[in-house]
Amino acid sequence: MLRDELITVFGGSGFVGRHVVRALAKAGYRVRVASRRPHLAQDLRVMGVVGQVQLVQTNIRVPSSVERAVEGASGVVNLVGVLAEGGRQNFASLHAAGAEAIAKAAATAGINRVIQVSAIGASAESASRYAQSKAQGESAVMAAVPTATVLRPSIIFGTDDGFFNMFGSMARFAPSLPLFGGGKSRFQPVFAGDVAAAVLAAFEDNAARGETYELGGPGVYSFKELMQFILDETDRPRFLVPLPYSIGMVMGMMFEMLAILPFVQPMLTRDQMIQLQSDNVVSDDAKGLADLGITPETVEAIVPTYLGRYRRHGQFHEKSEA
Template identity: 45%
Template sequence: MSLRLVTVFGGSGFLGRQIVQDLATRGVRVRVAVRDPHKAAFLKPLGDLGQIAPLKVHVGDDASVARAVEGADAVINLIGILYETPRRTFQAMHVDAPDRIARLSKAAGARRFVHVSALGADESSKAVYAQTKAKGEAAVRAHFPEASILRPSVVFGPHDNFFNMFGSMTRLLPALPYYVNDAFRTVRNDQGRKGVDLKGSGGPRFQPVYVGDVSEAVMRCLTEDAHQGKTFDLGGPRAYSMREIMDLVVEQCERHTKVVPVPFWVARIQAKVLQFMPKPLITPDQVRLLETDNVVTGERPGLEALGIEPTAAEAILPTYMHRFRPHHRNVVMRPS
């Protein structure tokens, strides 16, 4: 399918930036539906003059959303939040917004709809984040049955808020935590002697997926008929425990930061306090989310079904994590 105009909701975010650039590279005109077009102006140089147009849109208003999708061949919804504020709740952003966008996109005659949800979306989850992500998927399906739904694990890349956040923490903290339920317990070794397991199993597991792979998945769902009406679980080639993620960060940053276990009950206490920060490091709902592994189960098709070979984190992290290394590690000595 050829595309002339695509509307991208949430296109100024980390994943959105990559998708907008990839669409522009393919010669598509891109309408970027955002809250503040001025803050999204950095997207314009990613395409030719006039090819990328940020548009102020209020996703809670039918008329505003209808203007954004008018004349679009395809619509992509990337809207998502990790924590709630009084004006931006999980219900509003993860359920009501995709419901409205899908309904009005179908009414406007869009031929393709791609909705980016999250791996682990489940209405029976203890975390409201995962519950509302699942409800948002159902709302999209109700209005746009042939929509493609992508459920990525943690997305990483040069502008991510995952590895970069932990990398910045290595500059400030002597240790990086990983949350566990099974550390600090009495165990017996092969000889039957008692000891204390200080590390546990390593905490929750993640399967980080490269931002370029997720964007390519979106492109293929937009252009290939075979992927319509399907839901895809997107993960990288390897699953890591939280401890392994922290070890990888320390290795890439070339620092002597310790990686230490923290019981989940401590995380819950921390979250009750930190949730009141302007940009919370962790919230009670995120702690509940962390108690479940975020990995591909194989129950749904993944990147391979889209013809995409997953990119390993180890191949990409050195291209941007070097910024967190001690300054002397980046100095190149030249002979006089």
């Protein structure tokens, strides 16, 4: 049964956004997806009954566009973000100014339920511009809507993710995979479906108002362990080559230069290399998925279901025995 509440999801056509839209629609909410290119997200309509999921063209750099997107809504989710900058799509305009515009529009419309999806490591003191901009966005949202909830996920995995798929694809052609800094950095990957469940839970749990949650899965892995897991699942024996961060910075600069070309996305940036030098795990004293009543999925249960496409002899071929 459909509820009366309408929730506007900014960035709902993206990787995580699709999971969020599905979770909200399944829970009976009416969902308005605010996207720069709604014509590329028509498949979202089938995630609900007829008319349950709406698509609206929105540019978060245009205040009037944001105001129209939140009109009549009782809740707002902000998922807008980029991992690498390009033209006007930069960290400052999207993560900081964009989040502020969305929160102010929500406040003006009388909306007190705002979910800001940020990232573990967000900090004004970070050397990473990505992390700085995420922290600025959090501060702006909380200033405008004190009852907002901030969700900080670690790296997010799922069928269309940009981490396991990127390295799985790379392993098809490259004779080796890099271990920047020796591959010692630690990660706590979280399933996109669990992030979506956290968004839904944050809306429905009054105790989540004004709180910040760090979202991580049940396992903590070193970068090296994740690379080896990918090679094992794709049945591709490759060398894992330790490289100093300084080499990674040079590689990042080269990829950034290539990204000047139209439609080219950098595989690695210098800012990402800075982020890689710090662990990306849930803090010991942070509230997390358990506080939202969510038992997270494991990497081992989900990732093999889509890494098979990169397997040496095809996705239906059995893995070689070690």
